[in-house]
Amino acid sequence: MSRKEKSAPTRRSFLKGGALLAAPLAVAAPAAILADDATKARLAELENEAAIRDLHQNWMRRVNTGASDEAASLFVNAKAAAFDPSVRGIAPDHDAAPDAVEIGADGTRAAGRYHCAVETENAIPRDSTLAQMAHAQGGGYVRSVERRVLRVEYAKNAGKWAIAKAEFASA
Amino acid sequence: MPTPYPKEQMHRFQYTKLTPQQIADKLGPAIKSGPTSASQLSDVFAGKSLSIVTDKGPSLAYKFGSANQLTVAENGGAAASAGYGALTLGSHMVFFSHLIPDTQRGYAVVVDRGTNLATVIELWFSGYEDNREVQREVYYGYVDQAGQQAPTARHVATNRCEGKGFYWKQDAGAETLEFFPSAAYSNFVELSRMGGELSFCAPSDYVKINDDYYIYTRTECEFSGTFTAYVMDLNRLRQAGVRLGFDRNDALEYYVFRGEGEWLGQHAQFEKFGDEAGNPVPAAAPGQTAAKGARRVYRPFKTMAKMSKAEVDAACAKRTSSFVRPAGPVAGMSGNLGPNTTYLAGRTFTLRYDHAPAIEYRVEDAENLNWRKEGDANWTKARYQGWESMPGVIMFGHLLEGMPDHDGHAIVADFDQGLVTCFNGYLNTPYFANEAGVKIHFGVIEMEGLIPPKYNRHKFTEEMLGRAVSQNYAPNLTSMHLYSTPHSLSWIIFTDKDAGGLQWSGPAAYVKIRDGLYFMYWLEEACNGTLGTILVNLHTMRDVGVGYNCGPNGLSMSAVGAHERLAGEFDIKRFYQVPTTGGAV
Numbered sequence: 001m002s003r004k005e006k007s008a009p010t011r012r013s014f015l016k017g018g019a020l021l022a023a024p025l026a027v028a029a030p031a032a033i034l035a036d037d038a039t040k041a042r043l044a045e046l047e048n049e050a051a052i053r054d055l056h057q058n059w060m061r062r063v064n065t066g067a068s069d070e071a072a073s074l075f076v077n078a079k080a081a082a083f084d085p086s087v088r089g090i091a092p093d094h095d096a097a098p099d100a101v102e103i104g105a106d107g108t109r110a111a112g113r114y115h116c117a118v119e120t121e122n123a124i125p126r127d128s129t130l131a132q133m134a135h136a137q138g139g140g141y142v143r144s145v146e147r148r149v150l151r152v153e154y155a156k157n158a159g160k161w162a163i164a165k166a167e168f169a170s171a
Numbered sequence: 172m173p174t175p176y177p178k179e180q181m182h183r184f185q186y187t188k189l190t191p192q193q194i195a196d197k198l199g200p201a202i203k204s205g206p207t208s209a210s211q212l213s214d215v216f217a218g219k220s221l222s223i224v225t226d227k228g229p230s231l232a233y234k235f236g237s238a239n240q241l242t243v244a245e246n247g248g249a250a251a252s253a254g255y256g257a258l259t260l261g262s263h264m265v266f267f268s269h270l271i272p273d274t275q276r277g278y279a280v281v282v283d284r285g286t287n288l289a290t291v292i293e294l295w296f297s298g299y300e301d302n303r304e305v306q307r308e309v310y311y312g313y314v315d316q317a318g319q320q321a322p323t324a325r326h327v328a329t330n331r332c333e334g335k336g337f338y339w340k341q342d343a344g345a346e347t348l349e350f351f352p353s354a355a356y357s358n359f360v361e362l363s364r365m366g367g368e369l370s371f372c373a374p375s376d377y378v379k380i381n382d383d384y385y386i387y388t389r390t391e392c393e394f395s396g397t398f399t400a401y402v403m404d405l406n407r408l409r410q411a412g413v414r415l416g417f418d419r420n421d422a423l424e425y426y427v428f429r430g431e432g433e434w435l436g437q438h439a440q441f442e443k444f445g446d447e448a449g450n451p452v453p454a455a456a457p458g459q460t461a462a463k464g465a466r467r468v469y470r471p472f473k474t475m476a477k478m479s480k481a482e483v484d485a486a487c488a489k490r491t492s493s494f495v496r497p498a499g500p501v502a503g504m505s506g507n508l509g510p511n512t513t514y515l516a517g518r519t520f521t522l523r524y525d526h527a528p529a530i531e532y533r534v535e536d537a538e539n540l541n542w543r544k545e546g547d548a549n550w551t552k553a554r555y556q557g558w559e560s561m562p563g564v565i566m567f568g569h570l571l572e573g574m575p576d577h578d579g580h581a582i583v584a585d586f587d588q589g590l591v592t593c594f595n596g597y598l599n600t601p602y603f604a605n606e607a608g609v610k611i612h613f614g615v616i617e618m619e620g621l622i623p624p625k626y627n628r629h630k631f632t633e634e635m636l637g638r639a640v641s642q643n644y645a646p647n648l649t650s651m652h653l654y655s656t657p658h659s660l661s662w663i664i665f666t667d668k669d670a671g672g673l674q675w676s677g678p679a680a681y682v683k684i685r686d687g688l689y690f691m692y693w694l695e696e697a698c699n700g701t702l703g704t705i706l707v708n709l710h711t712m713r714d715v716g717v718g719y720n721c722g723p724n725g726l727s728m729s730a731v732g733a734h735e736r737l738a739g740e741f742d743i744k745r746f747y748q749v750p751t752t753g754g755a756v
Contacts, residue, residue, distance in 0.1 A: 086500070124501050124645070124648055125499065129698065131504075133673045136673060137672045138452065139647065139666060142500075142645070142646045142648075
């Protein structure tokens with residue numbers, strides 16, 4: 001079982017957390033103990049979500065500034081960081097569904113789903129005179145922006161979250 | 172009888188690789204005498220002193236002794252004596268030029284006496300691997316007036332000349348057509364020096380002084396390396412400038428000139444409205460600082476593969492390909508090609524050329540055909556692509572495997588008229604074996620149920636001459652053709668901001684197929700060696716065509732297709748009418 005929550009502190013997640021915190025006031029001691037456990041679990045979950053949000057934003061900053069080497073350090077395996085060499089920028093798609101993060105039941109695995117606008121840059125093949133001239137003047141690239149879903153898997157090791165896998169899917 | 176034509180065109184001439192010492196020896200007398208001039212030099216500065224301060228450039232303290240002698244001190248250094256030549260333009264503009272003693276450097280300077288602003292162009296030889304190629308750096312500044320605050324305004328690099336075209340006649344008789352389809356390059360036709368058969372391209376600077384006056388430069392890179400600069404009054408069509416370089420005989424050309432011009436037209440600019448920025452092609456990569464004089468120069472002759480016949484044969488044997496679809500996410504020049512036509516599928520016909528062997532065809536489907544020369548027993552299978560550009564008019568192309576010169580045919584067949592034109596590309600040409608040549612075949616279609624004309628043929632045309640047409644092949648791959656002479660065209664590459672950028676030119680020919688439908692080729696001579704062919708439909712504003720190229724990776728025929736825009740037209744046909752002299756009319 002896993003719990004599914006919005007990664008952003010939305011009104012819905014706030015109310016849900018607030019309900020859990022409010023419950024112990026109206027029940028007997030065993031329930032209070034249970035509530036205390038639930039609070040701790042919820043707190044741990046919120047901490048995990050916050051850590052993953054930070055990790056995601058940190059990664060996005062590095063992707064968008066072209067700091068690929070630094071981005072690789074956020075991955076469990078640096079080789080998994082090279083997910084699509086044509087990507088030059090990833091921006092949140094505010095017209096799409098909100099970001100979603102699922103924390104695994106054991107608290108060591110998580111999955112994120114982020115709707116985003118992905119800017120890619122591909123070099124025009126230098127197989128024609130025009131393309132060669134375009135490159136010679138500092139151009140020769142095609143940039144485009146597509147709506148995609150970024151699916152990211154996370155792993156927690158020694159108390160620290162890292163990216164295990166990242167891939168794009170069509171929006 | 173003398174003709175205006177050179178024995179070798181500019182792109183074929185082997186210019187001497189002059190040494191720095193040879194250049195220094197040739198400059199020596201001109202340093203003392205200054206530039207020559209067919210017009211009387213101006214004495215507007217004679218007896219005066221002038222102190223010019225530039226941004227990020229030299230400060231120049233002048234004392235003008237007479238109309239052709241000055242002293243100049245650079246950056247507060249010792250004054251040196253040199254000859255100079257000055258010419259005025261209008262009431263305010265003064266253009267002058269001089270060299271610096273004991274150097275291979277000099278200056279071309281434009282002073283606006285109305286605003287006291289100045290543009291200083293520093294010039295030098297032996298700054299590139301080809302020592303004769305003049306290098307330049309443009310500085311903006313002002314005339315320092317004692318006791319007065321320095322002006323904050325400056326002359327500025329601009330794209331405001333882009334799209335303009337002029338005929339110029341200089342005081343010494345030189346006549347040129349000059350087109351400015353780019354904000355970084357220009358296109359010039361030497362009418363009097365070389366007969367105007369071909370146009371050539373050169374990296375250029377464009378500087379705005381005010382809405383009437385502009386400064387233009389060009390350096391004939393890849394050719395003689397000669398530098399030309401002038402200030403021009405676009406409203407009154409006058410110019411004053413300088414030419415500095417070494418001619419085909421390695422003689423120094425250093426003269427100032429006046430000229431009068433004619434406006435030939437204006438073609439479209441494609442930058443956003445309000446974008447008047449000059450220098451659209453950055454000299455240095457992002458984040459880097461350009462070295463003095465640096466700029467992006469297209470050097471196709473330097474970079475092209477130059478192969479022998481044996482190398483061509485080996486490359487063709489290793490890999491010959493037809494219409495291979497590009498791999499990867501970017502379409503290249505076939506991005507806007509459109510689907511193949513099935514018009515030819517299942518048809519059998521003969522293309523009977525007037526002065527070349529007839530070719531028989533059995534077309535299997537939309538991509539495969541069989542051909543043979545009339546009289547041959549065996550058919551050869553070839554991959555082809557074809558497009559019905561106008562109803563009944565099919566353009567298609569295929570390689571002719573087994574031909575000794577590795578021929579490829581780009582064909583336009585009008586099945587409604589029974590006419591055909593073939594641009595027959597071939598290799599093993601005289602200068603470089605991998606450089607394509609072309610033979611033009613006119614003829615008729617013979618096919619069951621089709622009676623071709625006996626006399627009528629497609630014809631060469633000048634209807635495209637002077638026109639500019641843009642071609643968008645794929646996202647971020649847009650060029651523009653300028654049909655600059657009856658026998659050449661130039662192509663301009665746009666920058667990311669849709670300013671005209673690098674440009675080059677090659678021999679070309681134009682054939683009219685129907686009203687609004689033109690079949691043309693260009694040869695990328697001393698460039699990539701490609702034969703480009705397109706069929707331009709000015710009604711649908713689409714072109715389709717085939718490219719034929721041989722290089723170290725083999726021989727290929729590829730498809731091209733573009734969406735076009737009409738960009739305007741220069742009025743230049745009159746420069747190619749041969750006047751009749753003598754005899755009865």
